[in-house]
Amino acid sequence: MTKPMRALPEAVQAVPARRCIFLLLPTFSPLDLSSAVAALEAANKHDGTTRYNWRVVSEDGLPVTAPNGLGVAVDGSLPDLTRGDMIFVCGGQGQEPGGSLKVLGWLRKAQRMGAALGALGGGVLALARSGLLTGRRVSAHWVLRAVLAEAHPDVEVENSLFTMDGKLITCAGGTATTDMMLNLISDHHGAAVATGAADLMVCSSARKGNQDQTVSEYGRTGVRHEKLAAALSLMRSNLEEPLTPGGISDLVGLSVRQLERLFSKYLQTTPKVYYTKLRLGYARSLLLQTNLRIIDVALASGFNSQTHFAKVYRRYFGKSPHQERPF
Structure with missing residues (x-):
């Protein structure tokens, strides 16, 4: 006699998967991308519930090569958007193009549609250039803070690991990406799921966003x-x-x-x-x-x-x- 399958709790069954779109700029950091995707994958593996799906895209749909020579094949070009999407712009710490007019227009459209906008590392410069950060608090890698402050004095730049300001999420990048994603997972699905994801990633605990990113x-x-x-x-x-x-x-x-x-x-x-x-x-x-x-x-x-x-x-x-x- 087969044992009846235990149904998952209704709250878990009812959770729709969030779509995360990672836009790779030519200067993107592979560490930022892999850290973010790994956290989402770990959240899905926690109990087998698909909480997130994701797409990695570039402006033209062609592979992108990071400054360290690592090439990444993408899932396509800039996609059509829905209100529930989360968009993460992935940039680096060097000379930042800030996004083409096509990319900037796509980001502005995403904001108008109510999608959540995020920036990993140098991706914050693309959001700033698009005009979406005026009067907002943001986190930026310490290498980029001076650049952002000089070029966009209307943006409040902080030294924190990451900042969540409504539907705007900015992160210094690097290992802070993991901290930010685990905090997001906790906000979306509770501390138990975030802790389970951290355990799968062999991450002892996620740092809070307001911690200083620079060393003593x-x-x-x-x-x-x-x-x-x-x-x-x-x-x-x-x-x-x-x-x-x-x-x-x-x-x-x-x-x-x-x-x-x-x-x-x-x-x-x-x-x-x-x-x-x-x-x-x-x-x-x-x-x-x-x-x-x-x-x-x-x-x-x-x-x-x-x-x-x-x-x-x-x-x-x-x-x-x-x-x-x-x-």
């Missing part, structure tokens, strides 16, 4: 000295209008000479040289990832003169700011 000064430089770490943090927070050595010293409670000794002992450099390198690194990211004029890049990184900026830049990188630009 110790993690970045190995410096454990509290006041030196505070000085480094002040420098990173004041690139456009650099503080003087005396100003930094006063704020952290040291003399200029004491600060210089700490830099020499722990970093084998001087405060001035370290600060200049930080500002030049910021300038380089703006040159590579935005269309800002050279003079605007110079001003944004704390140089009052384009000539002086170009001279210092060439001395440090071996090329002029104009030569640095990829376009």
Whole structure:
């Protein structure tokens, strides 16, 4: 005698599968894509219920090759949309095209239809360029925050792992993608399903979106000295209008000479040289990832003169700011 099959709970049976569409830009990160899809697959495997299905698309339906050389075959071109769709724009951390006019129009149409819009990594720049982030809070990879803030000052950029603001979801990318997807799964289907998915992914627990994505000064430089770490943090927070050595010293409670000794002992450099390198690194990211004029890049990184900026830049990188630009 065969045993009657146990029916699944009505609440589980009634859940319609959500369609997730992953749009790959030419700079997409394979880690972001695979992390997101793996989380959705794990949610489906939790108890055999199909909670999500997904499509991977490109603008023209052709395969997309990531910057690391990994090619991904897609399911097609930009599809027709429904209100219940979730769209994730996948970009990278380098020079971002921001999407063609066709892509931007498709995203605006999706927003008008009531679809949820998400961005993984550099995909946030495409949403910003489409005008869909005006006045909104977003998370962006720390490499891109300066670029986004300079090019789109009407967007509130946060240092968090991810931000869920209604039907707008933005994520720093990388391992934060897994955290974001598990939180989404929990919102959609409850903590038990999200925990089961995390277990299948051998993920101990999902971080919350408001956690800071960047590492501490110790993690970045190995410096454990509290006041030196505070000085480094002040420098990173004041690139456009650099503080003087005396100003930094006063704020952290040291003399200029004491600060210089700490830099020499722990970093084998001087405060001035370290600060200049930080500002030049910021300038380089703006040159590579935005269309800002050279003079605007110079001003944004704390140089009052384009000539002086170009001279210092060439001395440090071996090329002029104009030569640095990829376009």
